[in-house]
Amino acid sequence: MSTPTAPPILPVSTTATATAAGGGTAQSQAPIATPAFRAFINNISDTCRNGLAQRRPWSELLDRSAFSKPESFSDATVRVRKNYSYFRVNYLAVLALTVAVSLVTHPFSLFVLLGLLAAWLFLYLFRPSDQPLVIFGRTYSDTQTLWGLIALSVFVVFLTSVGSVLISALAIGVAIVFAHGAFRVPEDLFLDEQEPSASTGFLSFLNNAASNVAVATSPAVVAAARG
Numbered sequence: 001m002s003t004p005t006a007p008p009i010l011p012v013s014t015t016a017t018a019t020a021a022g023g024g025t026a027q028s029q030a031p032i033a034t035p036a037f038r039a040f041i042n043n044i045s046d047t048c049r050n051g052l053a054q055r056r057p058w059s060e061l062l063d064r065s066a067f068s069k070p071e072s073f074s075d076a077t078v079r080v081r082k083n084y085s086y087f088r089v090n091y092l093a094v095l096a097l098t099v100a101v102s103l104v105t106h107p108f109s110l111f112v113l114l115g116l117l118a119a120w121l122f123l124y125l126f127r128p129s130d131q132p133l134v135i136f137g138r139t140y141s142d143t144q145t146l147w148g149l150i151a152l153s154v155f156v157v158f159l160t161s162v163g164s165v166l167i168s169a170l171a172i173g174v175a176i177v178f179a180h181g182a183f184r185v186p187e188d189l190f191l192d193e194q195e196p197s198a199s200t201g202f203l204s205f206l207n208n209a210a211s212n213v214a215v216a217t218s219p220a221v222v223a224a225a226r227g
Contacts (some may be wrong), residue, residue: 038050067183080181093182095173102169109165116156124149 070076084091103110124131124145133140140148157163 003221040113055093056087058090061090061180061184066185068185070182075119076182079184079186080178082186083181083184087181091177094176095170096174098176099166099169102165102172106161109160109162109226112156112162113166116153119152119195122147 070079103113124142127133133145157166
């Protein structure tokens with residue numbers, strides 16, 4: 001009597017199963033892991049570092065012996081223009097510090113503003129093109145997402161305390177800058193060194209970030225067009 005043979009074992013590939021279980025992670029990345037987002041953060045960090053490296057010494061900004069009352073309103077205007085040309089980075093740092101202190105002392109406005117910023121970054125700017133926005137089972141297009149974020153921004157800025165906190169902080173910062181610029185005598189400053197340049201502007205990182213986003217997302221756009 002012959003012994004029954006066991007049925008042959010067929011090889012099973014786990015690649016497709018692992019890919020399906022992973023939710024398509026090989027095709028798309030989380031917004032925070034996209035090259036565009038990393039390039040944006042690195043660009044902001046480099047711009048802030050380079051900008052702070054160009055600041056004037058704070059002891060020169062606060063030199064009490066260089067303060068005097070302006071003779072007229074036109075004299076104060078000339079002083080403000082010259083001092084801003086020389087202390088531009090310092091003044092922008094003062095504005096940023098004023099806004100930061102105001103937001104820290106108003107935690108609700110800080111959390112709301114951070115939430116709004118996160119919504120813009122992760123729901124629109126750096127959301128992978130192959131991942132549509134789905135909320136409560138409904139899919140939203142990029143146009144609908146954009147208008148929804150615009151409406152949310154208008155509501156947050158104009159209908160909550162965030163707008164008043166930001167406006168008051170900017171007003172205080174601008175007042176400090178104008179007061180310093182009007183009373184600081186600029187005759188001892190070497191203003192010839194300070195030439196305006198488009199590459200060192202305070203918001204120049206936006207142009208570079210936009211180009212980085214376009215370069216990082218162009219392969220996905222080309223692939224979608226071919227598909």
